Amino acid sequence: MLCYPHGCMSGVALDGKRIKEEIEQELRPRIAALRERKRAPSIAVVLVGDDPASQIYVRSKIKTCAELGITSIDVTPDSKISTEELLDIVDSFNRDSAIDGILVQSPLPNQIDERTILLAIAPDKDVDGFHPFNVGNLVANRPAPRACTPAGIIEMLKRYRISIAGKHAVIVGRSNIVGKPMALMLLHENATVTICHSRTRDLAAECRRADILVAATGKAGLITANHIQPGTVVVDVGMNRITNETLAMRLVGYDEKRVAAFRKNRQILVGDVDPQAMQQISSYYTPVPGGVGPLTIAMLMSNTVLLAEQHLQ
Numbered sequence: 635m636l637c638y639p640h641g642c643m644s645g646v647a648l649d650g651k652r653i654k655e656e657i658e659q660e661l662r663p664r665i666a667a668l669r670e671r672k673r674a675p676s677i678a679v680v681l682v683g684d685d686p687a688s689q690i691y692v693r694s695k696i697k698t699c700a701e702l703g704i705t706s707i708d709v710t711p712d713s714k715i716s717t718e719e720l721l722d723i724v725d726s727f728n729r730d731s732a733i734d735g736i737l738v739q740s741p742l743p744n745q746i747d748e749r750t751i752l753l754a755i756a757p758d759k760d761v762d763g764f765h766p767f768n769v770g771n772l773v774a775n776r777p778a779p780r781a782c783t784p785a786g787i788i789e790m791l792k793r794y795r796i797s798i799a800g801k802h803a804v805i806v807g808r809s810n811i812v813g814k815p816m817a818l819m820l821l822h823e824n825a826t827v828t829i830c831h832s833r834t835r836d837l838a839a840e841c842r843r844a845d846i847l848v849a850a851t852g853k854a855g856l857i858t859a860n861h862i863q864p865g866t867v868v869v870d871v872g873m874n875r876i877t878n879e880t881l882a883m884r885l886v887g888y889d890e891k892r893v894a895a896f897r898k899n900r901q902i903l904v905g906d907v908d909p910q911a912m913q914q915i916s917s918y919y920t921p922v923p924g925g926v927g928p929l930t931i932a933m934l935m936s937n938t939v940l941l942a943e944q945h946l947q
């Protein structure tokens with residue numbers, strides 16, 4: 635096995651599946667109480683078209699709902715649906731008092747005005763925490779549904795007792811769904827925060843200043859050994875399905891099982907961080923798969939229960 639001169643140790647893998655189960659166990663009595671007092675929490679999931687990746691995500695969300703006793707209603711309009719028709723669907727769920735949360739799975743087809751759809755979801759049914767009203771609440775650090783992926787990362791860091799206050803957190807990526815809310819949540823936990831993006835001048839130098847490094851770029855293997863200082867906590871949000879053999883071998887060539895999986899399926903799921911560098915140089919790291927991914931669904935369930943409790947009040 636190759637060994638990086640500045641870090642031939644082994645970081646601790648943060649187990650997203652375990653934390654997901656923990657969060658779900660804590661939700662069960664709250665769900666039972668809601669059922670007793672009124673009805674099960676409920677979520678409406680809208681999946682437009684037949685994008686295979688979106689279908690997988692939606693299926694696993696619905697499966698988790700069923701396991702927890704959350705009612706889910708899924709609607710799957712044709713990919714040719716217009717913005718107006720989709721608005722009608724959202725509006726009907728907004729007006730339906732039996733629905734606590736509404737999720738419109740992205741990406742949406744090009745003809746749909748995604749921003750208009752996002753704005754149409756009632757803020758008190760916004761399970762994804764993407765509505766500008768809830769983003770404003772996040773900025774002001776007021777209670778509201780939070781974007782699931784960054785909220786899950788905060789949960790994971792806290793449950794592993796990884797301290798955040800006073801640490802320098804570097805986030806690579808500034809999207810509205812991961813990078814920006816992540817920066818705000820870390821700031822509210824009293825980290826000193828740097829946000830990097832595609833125009834950052836010396837990305838490696840910025841990353842090396844991190845105590846906590848969060849990579850959310852969608853660029854397979856962008857973060858290498860050159861970006862990581864020994865002892866950094868590395869959170870890899872990336873979910874990249876790659877088919878390029880050279881890249882796959884660069885990233886997973888050290889792992890016989892993953893090489894075999896690639897040869898069999900001609901594709902493999904990797905993060906934004908070189909996995910071997912991450913394992914050897916970090917103090918803690920989130921593997922892909924099995925790190926951040928499961929937490930996104932757990933926090934979606936948590937937001938649904940929270941909204942149902944608020945509706946009961």
Ligand code: NDP
Pocket residue numbers: 783806807808809810811812813830831832833834837850851852853856871872873874926927928930
């Ligand atoms: P976006 O494409 O919306 O944003 C990517 C960000 O990365 C942008 O801010 C972009 O900068 C930045 N970036 C791209 N290339 C570089 C570069 N070379 N150097 C520095 N910054 C760069 O992606 P998302 O935030 O939606 O998702 C990011 C990744 O996280 C994806 O792989 C996605 O699949 C995954 N993801 C995983 C989830 C999970 O549950 N595990 C949930 C959500 C996302 P700029 O703004 O300048 O263009």
